[in-house]
Amino acid sequence: MSESKRLFFAIELPTSLQRQIVRWRASHFPAEAGRPVAAANMHLTLAFLGDVSAEKQRALSALAGRIFQPGFTLHLDDAGQWLRSRVVWLGIRQPPRGLLQLASMLRAQAARSGCYQSPQPFHPHITLLRDAGQAVAIPPPGFHWSFEVKEFALYESAFVQGRTRYTPLQRWTLGDTLRNPDEV
Numbered sequence: 001m002s003e004s005k006r007l008f009f010a011i012e013l014p015t016s017l018q019r020q021i022v023r024w025r026a027s028h029f030p031a032e033a034g035r036p037v038a039a040a041n042m043h044l045t046l047a048f049l050g051d052v053s054a055e056k057q058r059a060l061s062a063l064a065g066r067i068f069q070p071g072f073t074l075h076l077d078d079a080g081q082w083l084r085s086r087v088v089w090l091g092i093r094q095p096p097r098g099l100l101q102l103a104s105m106l107r108a109q110a111a112r113s114g115c116y117q118s119p120q121p122f123h124p125h126i127t128l129l130r131d132a133g134q135a136v137a138i139p140p141p142g143f144h145w146s147f148e149v150k151e152f153a154l155y156e157s158a159f160v161q162g163r164t165r166y167t168p169l170q171r172w173t174l175g176d177t178l179r180n181p182d183e184v
Helices: 015-028 054-064 097-112
Strands: 005-012 043-052 072-076 078-082 087-091 125-130 145-149 151-160 163-173
Touching (some): 005 054, 005 097, 005 163, 015 125, 015 145, 043 054, 054 163
Antiparallel strands (some): 005 043, 072 145, 078 087, 087 125
16 A cells, blocks of 8 residues: 655745745734744645545646646735634735636646545635634735745645644746647
């Protein structure tokens, strides 16, 4: 029996942006507001796959490699809290079409491959705090970060030595959508 891994497709945040967000979070949310997500674990999930066998992972990787679409710019300019899941998040007021298309394709491929898909609609966000059991004051509009998305990755989520670690396993480049007309 092959061993499965807990996997998800995501967009990685640039390291400099991770640091800026951590500093912003520290200045806007008190320490008791929740458990901060480590800077290295900040990402935007496109499709959660759950526990995936090595065989299914290869198939999903092959499908992801067939995605051709241009890169896009993300504007992080929204924040909120989901009380039920106890999460404080940073998000996007108007997600670009490229982000929505990429997430839709990956989620559809995962569902067709029999991977778990959340019944919740796609809400692009970066988790800032977990275990935020009480309502927190969300900073007013005015914050804004932008970055170019030129790739997406397949990540493994593993609980190691009492900590969750996200490790990129494979990356795919977004870019020119011009293809050989003979390719189907």
